[in-house]
Amino acid sequence: MNLKEKIKSFTAEAVEKVYGEKLDFIPLLYPDQKSFGDYATSSAMVLAKKLKKNPKEIAAALAQELGKREEFEKVEVAGAGFVNFFLGNEFINSELLNVLENVDYGKNDSLKGRKILLEFVSANPTGPLHIGHGRWAAIGDTLARMLRFCGADVSTEFYINDAGNQINLLLQSVAAVKEGKEVPENGYHGAYIQELAAKEGDPVELLLETQKKTLLSFGVDFDRYFSEKELHQGGKVKDTLEFLKKSGYGYEKEGAFWFKSTEFGDDKDRVLVKSDGEMTYFAVDIAYHRNKISRNFNELITVLGADHHGYVKRMEAAVKVLCREVDKNINLSMVIGQLVNLFRDGEPVRMSKRTGDMISLDEVIEEIGVDAGRYFLVMRKADTPLDFDMGLAKKKSDENPVFYVQYAHARISGILRNYSGEIKKNLLEIVDSPESRDLAVELVKFPEAVEEAAASLEPHRIPIYLENLANLFHRFYHQNRVISEDREATEKRILLIQAARNIIRKGLFLIGVDSPEKM
RNA sequence: GCGCCUGUAGCUCAGCUGGAUAGAGCAACAGCCUUCUAAGCUGUGGGCCACAGGUUCGAUUCCUGUCAGGCGCACCA
Numbered sequence: 001m002n003l004k005e006k007i008k009s010f011t012a013e014a015v016e017k018v019y020g021e022k023l024d025f026i027p028l029l030y031p032d033q034k035s036f037g038d039y040a041t042s043s044a045m046v047l048a049k050k051l052k053k054n055p056k057e058i059a060a061a062l063a064q065e066l067g068k069r070e071e072f073e074k075v076e077v078a079g080a081g082f083v084n085f086f087l088g089n090e091f092i093n094s095e096l097l098n099v100l101e102n103v104d105y106g107k108n109d110s111l112k113g114r115k116i117l118l119e120f121v122s123a124n125p126t127g128p129l130h131i132g133h134g135r136w137a138a139i140g141d142t143l144a145r146m147l148r149f150c151g152a153d154v155s156t157e158f159y160i161n162d163a164g165n166q167i168n169l170l171l172q173s174v175a176a177v178k179e180g181k182e183v184p185e186n187g188y189h190g191a192y193i194q195e196l197a198a199k200e201g202d203p204v205e206l207l208l209e210t211q212k213k214t215l216l217s218f219g220v221d222f223d224r225y226f227s228e229k230e231l232h233q234g235g236k237v238k239d240t241l242e243f244l245k246k247s248g249y250g251y252e253k254e255g256a257f258w259f260k261s262t263e264f265g266d267d268k269d270r271v272l273v274k275s276d277g278e279m280t281y282f283a284v285d286i287a288y289h290r291n292k293i294s295r296n297f298n299e300l301i302t303v304l305g306a307d308h309h310g311y312v313k314r315m316e317a318a319v320k321v322l323c324r325e326v327d328k329n330i331n332l333s334m335v336i337g338q339l340v341n342l343f344r345d346g347e348p349v350r351m352s353k354r355t356g357d358m359i360s361l362d363e364v365i366e367e368i369g370v371d372a373g374r375y376f377l378v379m380r381k382a383d384t385p386l387d388f389d390m391g392l393a394k395k396k397s398d399e400n401p402v403f404y405v406q407y408a409h410a411r412i413s414g415i416l417r418n419y420s421g422e423i424k425k426n427l428l429e430i431v432d433s434p435e436s437r438d439l440a441v442e443l444v445k446f447p448e449a450v451e452e453a454a455a456s457l458e459p460h461r462i463p464i465y466l467e468n469l470a471n472l473f474h475r476f477y478h479q480n481r482v483i484s485e486d487r488e489a490t491e492k493r494i495l496l497i498q499a500a501r502n503i504i505r506k507g508l509f510l511i512g513v514d515s516p517e518k519m
Numbered sequence: 520g521c522g523c524c525u526g527u528a529g530c531u532c533a534g535c536u537g538g539a540u541a542g543a544g545c546a547a548c549a550g551c552c553u554u555c556u557a558a559g560c561u562g563u564g565g566g567c568c569a570c571a572g573g574u575u576c577g578a579u580u581c582c583u584g585u586c587a588g589g590c591g592c593a594c595c596a
Contacts, residue, residue: 078539124596278594
């Protein structure tokens with residue numbers, strides 16, 4: 001159990017002990033002022049209504065009870081009825097020793113038993129990946145790392161749309177170039193089509209290999225690349241349509257076969273088989289999800305570009321129907337990633353889909369590097385559009401947050417290189433100044449920061465945590481000389497910055513960014 | 520017209536299932552390197568949290584409406 005959860009349960013116990021009441025939710029927050037402690041709860045205000053008592057009185061009684069816990073130096077009542085918790089140095093110190101001894105501090109089993117299929121990117125193999133795919137890749141891969149860190153069993157998957165209309169258009173476009181003819185109006189026109197035409201082999205395979213290579217160079221690999229073609233070949237799509245028919249959620253109308261998604265809140269029913277006998281993409285995707293479910297996952301997560309969000313409702317509907325077949329309740333979560341606007345030093349970078357002259361993810365990685373790329377693409381909440389300035393990402397200055405965090409790591413590494421000596425760690429009280437305390441408390445909050453980020457599927461919280469941590473380290477560094485004549489102080493500070501380095505490394509690892517020893 | 524997302528400092532954004540005087544970075548201004556990396560630190564200025572109602576002891580947070588922007592609304596993928 002992480003510290004936050006622990007304090008919540010302490011509070012719940014105190015409430016029960018003093019008032020015999022059970023609260024279904026304990027609000028626990030980080031106060032915005034230092035004088036209000038490290039954590040605070042407003043439970044007394046919630047209880048006040050229920051018990052028809054003065055919130056301050058309740059808070060006082062709770063504080064009295066909670067003050068007995070050895071984790072706290074003091075527990076105070078403040079304001080209209082807040083209970084403020086101040087962590088004790090002894091407790092902080094003992095937690096720091098855990099950080100030092102356990103390289104995987106923060107690793108937990110809060111999501112143990114959850115078998116998750118995480119699908120992301122899933123680009124059509126009809127062209128090179130662009131910056132948007134980069135965002136889904138960075139978000140998806142970070143999610144996978146976070147969820148695993150919290151004990152979930154995660155399989156990552158890239159669904160290859162290697163069948164259907166778009167593929168035909170691609171093949172026609174390449175063939176046209178080969179024969180020296182005009183590319184069809186609705187075909188693909190990018191420069192890469194020319195390159196493909198000059199090469200031997202299946203254009204789809206070639207493009208897929210290029211995409212895989214791009215992703216690998218971005219530090220993103222998948223447990224499985226799932227081919228749409230295989231679904232068709234195995235007759236799985238037809239089976240699925242059969243099932244839908246039997247389930248009562250499929251019906252024939254005007255020569256087409258429809259899915260009754262309106263039963264589940266969709267705007268209209270959706271066509272699965274067109275009147276010309278062709279299956280829609282949606283039909284095939286239902287078959288894919290049926291396959292996912294048959295593989296015994298108990299949770300499905302899909303990272304989806306905002307340009308496909310119209311698709312959410314119908315897929316949720318489909319999964320509900322599919323669940324009935326196996327008599328299980330499988331949750332489908334969609335993480336919608338808003339689009340990326342690319343800039344170069346404030347000027348928008350033109351992206352023309354029609355001519356295919358889009359700047360590719362490869363070019364972006366080449367220009368700004370993997371670290372800055374991944375960092376920038378996960379640092380914003382997925383549901384806000386991202387303004388990505390390549391000029392800024394390249395800058396090695398304080399405008400650039402990724403360097404700020406990495407620099408903290410490099411600085412610590414530099415100090416540690418300068419120090420050689422034994423440390424008797426169990427004898428020491430590490431926290432010995434306001435700055436060291438602030439830094440230490442932040443380190444101890446790492447587990448709950450990761451757990452909350454994972455539980456809410458919000459990878460952007462990791463960079464935010466790291467920037468805050470790096471800031472606290474830099475402040476500590478300026479106020480407290482680490483290596484000095486004072487041997488005891490030196491040892492304490494070495495331990496503290498070692499702990500900080502462990503956490504920064506782990507945090508950067510979770511977003512797939514390197515931790516340089518030197519910069 | 521309908522649906523989803525967004526609207527917080529000059530700019531880019533945080534704000535944890537409703538809580539205390541709304542935060543950070545950048546930009547601006549003023550300081551700090553004979554000391555472990557100045558890619559850093561300290562300080563100052565800067566806000567009707569888009570707007571209007573509602574629920575509540577308490578709303579940036581929840582509900583309704585309005586306005587603005589993004590993205591979707593096919594027997595395309």
